[in-house]
Amino acid sequence: MRVLVLGGTGSIGSHVLHELAQQAHEIVALARSETSARRIVELGGKPLAGDIGTPEQWAGALPPLDAVVHMACDFDSPMGDVEQRLLDGLLPHLAAQGQKAKFIYTGGGWLLGASGDTVATETTPFRPLPAFAWMVRSLQRVIDAEGIDPMVIHPAMAYDASGGVLRRFIDDAIGRDAIRVVGSESVRWPLVHCRDLAKLYALALEGGVARESYIGAAIAGLPVGAIARAVERRFGSGDRAPRIISADTAAAQLGEWARGYAMDQQLSGEKARRDLGWRPTHLDPLSDIASMHSPMT
DSSP, rough: OOOEEEEEEEEEEHHHHHHHHHHTTTTEEESHHHHHHHHHHOOOOOOOOOTOOOOTTTTTGOOOSSEEEEEOTTTTTOOHHHHHHHHHHHHHHHHHSOOOOOEEOOGGGGSSSOOOOOOOOTSOOOOOOOHHHHHHHHHHHHHTTTEEEEEEEEEEEETTTOOGGGGHHHHHHSSSSSOOOESTTEEEEEEEEEEHHHHHHHHHHHHTTTEEEEEEESSSEHHHHHHHHHHHHHSSSSSSOOOOEOOOHHHHHGGGGGGGGGOEEEOHHHHHHHHHHOOOOOOOOHHHHOOOOOOOO
């Protein structure tokens, strides 16, 4: 397939791009800079200069596409407005190209709200953080669009050998007096390794059903205190307890989106396992943390 990848140099996107290239798909990936373009080539794709907020400047240069994988998200910009402009330009282009393209939209577990002791599934109603309400609107627009075969993947908290969602914990363990945990050590995070998540995107591209959603969670929920303490053992002094901060403090320091770190949530990846044959192999995140490499300084 010829696939347009949006967000292909991000912490998740780089793994997805590489996985798709390894499976002999022809990848075109949007690049905002020369650095991004070089990274795309390293991962096995062909860069196309452009920004997701200005599709009118690059959509005309696209070859006919079999699929789009959209993973781009910038927490430091008014992403709802940016995504509106992207969809305004890209969806009509896809509908007019003469062949129906698959469109994988990336949502996220934080759209489903806190689940507590209940394990959320694809049928759980949306209860997004206010900072992500725009994503539900965009997701529904893609699902309802004519001329494409849309699907949605909701990743759990994604990590890899360099950190991913755990990078802030690593930075705190190295550079602060304690790792900052939002809310409580008992808050549960659903987890997935980026390599396993990349395989899910590839499976959805090959065999996913149009207008279906799939949750990418290998671990339904792990207490964040256990995660933080494992990071402390690997990168810190080994015996410091996490420092608990409030969701208000996290939002003030990082942005309103950071309230998600305090969301006590469990997610089920059973549908992806059953319907797509997804078989995640990273099922012991604490062992993965113990073998993480030290970040470059």
